[in-house]
Amino acid sequence: MTTIIKPNSTVLFQGDSITDCGRDRNDPHSLGRGYPLITAAMFSALYPEHNVKFLNRGISGNRTEHLVARWQEDCIDLKPDFVSIMIGINDVWHAFNKNIETVPHEQFADNYRTILQMIRDHLDAQILLMEPFVLHTSEDRALWRPDLDPKREIVKRLAQEFDAIFVPIDSIMQEAANKLGPGFWGPDGVHPSPAGHGLIAKSWLEAVGAF
DSSP: OOOSSOTTOEEEEEESHHHHTTOOTTOTTOOOSSHHHHHHHHHHHHOGGGOOEEEEOOOTTOOHHHHHHHHHHHTGGGOOSEEEEEOOHHHHHHHHHSOOOOOOHHHHHHHHHHHHHHHHHHOOOEEEEEOOOOOOSSHHHHTTHHHHHHHHHHHHHHHHHTTOEEEOHHHHHHHHHHHHOHHHHOTTSSSOOHHHHHHHHHHHHHHTTOO
C-alpha cells in the first residue's frame, strides 16, 4: 500500500494533552513523548525518501474552543499539507473534574466546524480526525458516555462533511481493552500509556496507508 502523504509534506498534529504529551514549548520541532513522536519516527523509518516534516501544537487542557482561538497561529500560519486533530475529551471531562458546565453538542459541533472550515478556506490540506475516547478504568468514567458518544458521532459526521479521514480511536481502544483491560492502555482512562500511544500511532499509520 502506498501512503497518501506526499513527499516533502508538513504534517501537523493538533489537540490536547494526549497530543501535547510533554512537548518542549521552546522548541517548535519538539514532538513530545506520545503518539506524534511514535508516528513521526515510524513514518520516517518507512518512508525516509519522503522527507516529511512533522509538527506538534497540542496543548494540555485544551477544548475545541481553545483550538478556535489559536487556529490562525497554530495551524493556518504554519501552512501544513496534512492536519491531524484529536480533540474533545476535555469538552466532556471538565464538566466532571472542574465543575465547568459541559459543552453543548451544538457548540462542540460549531467549534469543530469552524476550524475545519478555516482549513478548507485557507489551506490545500488533507485532514485526519480522531474521535475522542475514554477507557472505563473506574466506574465514573462510564458516566461520561451520554455526553461523549454524541460528540464522537459529531466528529464522524464532520469527517464525512469535510472529506476527512476518520479514525475511530474510541472503538479501537475499547476493542483493545477487552483483551488486556483498560488500565494497560490508559491508566486514568484518558491519558494513554506508552502502549496506548503506540496503538494510536499504529491506527494513524494504517489510516494513511503507511503499512
